[in-house]
Amino acid sequence: MSKETATLRGWKKLPDNRLGHALFSLGMVARVPYFGTVLPSVVRLEPGLCEVTSPKWFGIHNHLGTFHAIAACNLAEVAMGMLSEATVPTTHRWIPKAMNVQYLAKAETGLRAVAKLPEIPDFARITEGRDLVVPVSIYDKHGVEVVHADITTWVTPC
Numbered sequence: 618m619s620k621e622t623a624t625l626r627g628w629k630k631l632p633d634n635r636l637g638h639a640l641f642s643l644g645m646v647a648r649v650p651y652f653g654t655v656l657p658s659v660v661r662l663e664p665g666l667c668e669v670t671s672p673k674w675f676g677i678h679n680h681l682g683t684f685h686a687i688a689a690c691n692l693a694e695v696a697m698g699m700l701s702e703a704t705v706p707t708t709h710r711w712i713p714k715a716m717n718v719q720y721l722a723k724a725e726t727g728l729r730a731v732a733k734l735p736e737i738p739d740f741a742r743i744t745e746g747r748d749l750v751v752p753v754s755i756y757d758k759h760g761v762e763v764v765h766a767d768i769t770t771w772v773t774p775c
């Protein structure tokens with residue numbers, strides 16, 4: 618039996634272009650409707666790495682007209698969630714349990730979230746629940762990191 622999740626297999630089956638990314642992202646939003654508020658587009662996915670873009674549109678504005686902080690947190694959750702789906706094998710399960718977030722600069726443009734693990738754990742050695750922190754950097758269109766989130770997930774053997 619494959620240890621790859623259906624999510625990662627689905628990503629690999631789709632073409633690595635705008636259409637494939639749109640189809641994958643629509644499927645994701647169908648499963649997790651709240652993600653839809655940031656109109657996410659998953660553009661890169663592999664074990665240990667996920668990149669998601671999100672346009673700046675009226676529905677995610679705050680009173681300053683910038684990208685609402687909690688909408689940015691939602692985007693961080695998208696990137697962490699898809700990274701986890703692509704990384705955690707079917708022998709284990711994961712759930713986010715905490716997020717530490719810093720709003721580093723005003724987010725005036727659409728955003729790009731990059732979730733990246735410094736190293737992929739050896740899941741065979743995870744025989745009881747343990748924390749796995751997923752760092753997520755969120756950049757504006759100028760490449761400035763405007764938000765940084767460290768999301769703690771709880772990984773357990775199935």
Ligand SMILES: CC(C)(COP(=O)(O)OP(=O)(O)OC[C@H]1O[C@@H](n2cnc3c(N)ncnc32)[C@H](O)[C@@H]1OP(=O)(O)O)[C@@H](O)C(=O)NCCC(=O)NCCSC(=O)Cc1ccccc1
Pocket residue numbers: 649694695697698699710711712713714746771773
């Ligand atoms: C589970 C834990 C984190 C730790 O509790 P402990 O007692 O130390 O740990 P223990 O391992 O003993 O587990 C006890 C029970 O916990 C449950 N359960 C455990 N693992 C999983 C799992 N992988 N999946 C499902 N359930 C799991 C299970 O019922 C288990 O009982 P069982 O053993 O089956 O009978 C607890 O504090 C909690 O539930 N917090 C709320 C977390 C929460 O709601 N996060 C936000 C949700 S995600 C979101 O909104 C955004 C998003 C969406 C999509 C994509 C991305 C982002």
